[in-house]
Amino acid sequence: MVQSEAERHTFYAGKPQPASKSSNYFETVNPSNGEPLGKIYTSSSDSINSAVESARGAFPSWSATPPIERARILQRAVSLLRQRNDELAQIETLDTGKPFSETSTVDIVTGADVLEYFANLVASGGLNGESFRLRPSAMVYTSKEPLGVCAGIGAWNYPIQIALWKSAPCLAAGNCMVYKPSEFTPLHAQYLAEIYREAGLPDGVFNVIYGAGEVGAHLTAHPAIAKVSFTGQVATGKKVAGSAAGGMKYVTMELGGKSPLVILPGAAVDQAVDVAMMANFFSSGQVCTNGTRVFVPRAMKKDFERALLQKIPFVRAGDLSDMGTNFGPLNSKVHHQKVIEYIRRGIEEDKATLLCGGLDQPANLPTNLRQGYWVQPTVFTDCRDDMTIVKEEIFGPVMAILTYDVVDEAIQRANATELGLAAGVVGRDIDQCHLVISRLEAGITWVNTWGESPAEMAVGGWKQSGLGVENGRRGLEAWVRNKSTIIEMGGSAATVFSKL
Ligand code: NDP
Numbered sequence: 001m002v003q004s005e006a007e008r009h010t011f012y013a014g015k016p017q018p019a020s021k022s023s024n025y026f027e028t029v030n031p032s033n034g035e036p037l038g039k040i041y042t043s044s045s046d047s048i049n050s051a052v053e054s055a056r057g058a059f060p061s062w063s064a065t066p067p068i069e070r071a072r073i074l075q076r077a078v079s080l081l082r083q084r085n086d087e088l089a090q091i092e093t094l095d096t097g098k099p100f101s102e103t104s105t106v107d108i109v110t111g112a113d114v115l116e117y118f119a120n121l122v123a124s125g126g127l128n129g130e131s132f133r134l135r136p137s138a139m140v141y142t143s144k145e146p147l148g149v150c151a152g153i154g155a156w157n158y159p160i161q162i163a164l165w166k167s168a169p170c171l172a173a174g175n176c177m178v179y180k181p182s183e184f185t186p187l188h189a190q191y192l193a194e195i196y197r198e199a200g201l202p203d204g205v206f207n208v209i210y211g212a213g214e215v216g217a218h219l220t221a222h223p224a225i226a227k228v229s230f231t232g233q234v235a236t237g238k239k240v241a242g243s244a245a246g247g248m249k250y251v252t253m254e255l256g257g258k259s260p261l262v263i264l265p266g267a268a269v270d271q272a273v274d275v276a277m278m279a280n281f282f283s284s285g286q287v288c289t290n291g292t293r294v295f296v297p298r299a300m301k302k303d304f305e306r307a308l309l310q311k312i313p314f315v316r317a318g319d320l321s322d323m324g325t326n327f328g329p330l331n332s333k334v335h336h337q338k339v340i341e342y343i344r345r346g347i348e349e350d351k352a353t354l355l356c357g358g359l360d361q362p363a364n365l366p367t368n369l370r371q372g373y374w375v376q377p378t379v380f381t382d383c384r385d386d387m388t389i390v391k392e393e394i395f396g397p398v399m400a401i402l403t404y405d406v407v408d409e410a411i412q413r414a415n416a417t418e419l420g421l422a423a424g425v426v427g428r429d430i431d432q433c434h435l436v437i438s439r440l441e442a443g444i445t446w447v448n449t450w451g452e453s454p455a456e457m458a459v460g461g462w463k464q465s466g467l468g469v470e471n472g473r474r475g476l477e478a479w480v481r482n483k484s485t486i487i488e489m490g491g492s493a494a495t496v497f498s499k500l
Contacts, residue, residue: 014203257421
């Protein structure tokens with residue numbers, strides 16, 4: 001496992017830029033043991049402006065590069081990402097606290113897939129417009145034009161994946177990007193910038209700035225930014241979208257959720273439990289689409305809980321480099337405190353029944369990891385819709401079991417939230433599954449599975465969970481603007497003033 005002491009500096013004009021002696025810095029920390037990993041220099045206003053200028057300088061030439069040539073460069077980056085998968089996965093494991101078994105099979109893989117998808121899409125005509133004859137003497141054509149310099153602002157739960165999901169369509173469409181990772185997980189950004197450079201991306205096309213919210217706010221408000229693609233909490237997203245609206249900028253908002261999973265009567269209990277565990281404990285519950293409100297038919301409750309308790313030991317905390325470990329710590333001290341506080345509220349204020357887990361660290365955790373930010377997979381049952389742990393996004397491994405009597409009631413209760421990111425159904429009657437899914441108010445839905453998000457599939461939240469989509473063909477449309485042109489070939493509206 002890599003244990004490198006790292007330094008990170010604002011990256012623009014194709015390289016990291018040295019910080020001045022007075023520059024502020026912060027430390028990024030290994031969440032599994034609480035030890036510092038590196039020093040990150042906060043980008044000053046001047047260096048943020050320089051990163052934007054660098055992107056502006058690169059835009060005319062990059063946007064004029066034929067899509068197939070841009071695609072070739074991005075495909076080389078895909079190869080480098082795949083060659084260095086394990087090295088990058090180790091960095092992500094150190095920075096995020098996710099087990100290597102997860103980062104080496106999901107984080108870089110799904111990021112590289114999306115880059116490959118958008119490179120292929122623009123190389124095969126994905127940016128083509130349309131043309132049609134308006135009348136015998138006139139035709140119309142449209143073109144998809146890049147927006148300019150775009151901002152990418154990422155959350156800490158899928159650092160390199162988020163960076164790739166934003167930069168891939170952005171760059172493939174001919175835009176340039178200034179990207180700000182979360183201050184909690186910044187290490188990946190320079191590796192990605194270096195991979196892009198090695199792949200042949202011209203200097204200035206992809207730039208990185210570092211720091212907390214105020215750095216993101218400065219970037220969002222910069223007048224040269226044409227679009228902000230943001231992933232994070234609903235409350236932050238509202239501030240960012242508000243600031244962007246002031247400059248009439250395009251936005252994509254990928255925000256939080258409190259997603260329902262409806263187990264239908266007659267569902268196979270084992271399958272229902274497998275899906276519920278995937279929807280709650282993968283990545284220690286730090287997934288935006290987590291299905292934390294699990295609606296179970298009252299008649300199935302006992303069997304569901306029994307099967308769940310039998311499978312809980314399959315959630316294995318421990319040394320993150322061990323391929324047998326599938327459950328890591330939470331990402332930061334502050335997030336750990338937040339999740340523990342929700343568990344405490346669940347027990348003391350909501351008075352839900354604690355089926356398993358709770359406030360202690362996992363019992364079998366090695367001594368050298370006890371300083372890390374660990375919690376147990378936790379399940380509350382006998383939950384009510386008005387409980388805090390049922391209403392608010394916890395973003396940790398905390399499942400709430402809610403019982404229901406008729407499916408109609410479960411659907412109404414599942415929809416009774418301002419959020420609408422994801423939803424899922426488990427059942428054997430496939431017609432009923434489709435009917436229920438069609439009534440659930442969410443942008444990403446699954447039947448008899450949970451969590452897969454392939455490059456080809458557009459994803460985005462409904463209601464307060466977001467605006468717009470990432471990935472799929474529609475994901476590319478979010479990075480271009482339309483231009484329509486009429487060509488007149490004889491006699492036209494322009495002759496109105498040519499005769500008396
Ligand atoms: P935050 O909203 O706290 O932060 C997201 C990013 O925004 C960070 O880089 C943060 O900086 C930055 N930021 C903070 N304030 C501002 C501001 N005023 N202007 C511009 N940028 C700002 O989210 P988290 O990092 O805590 O991420 C967890 C959240 O992300 C959860 O709600 C989760 O559901 C959601 N999420 C949504 C996904 C989706 O696809 N819908 C996917 C993944 C996560 P810094 O952190 O450095 O202070």
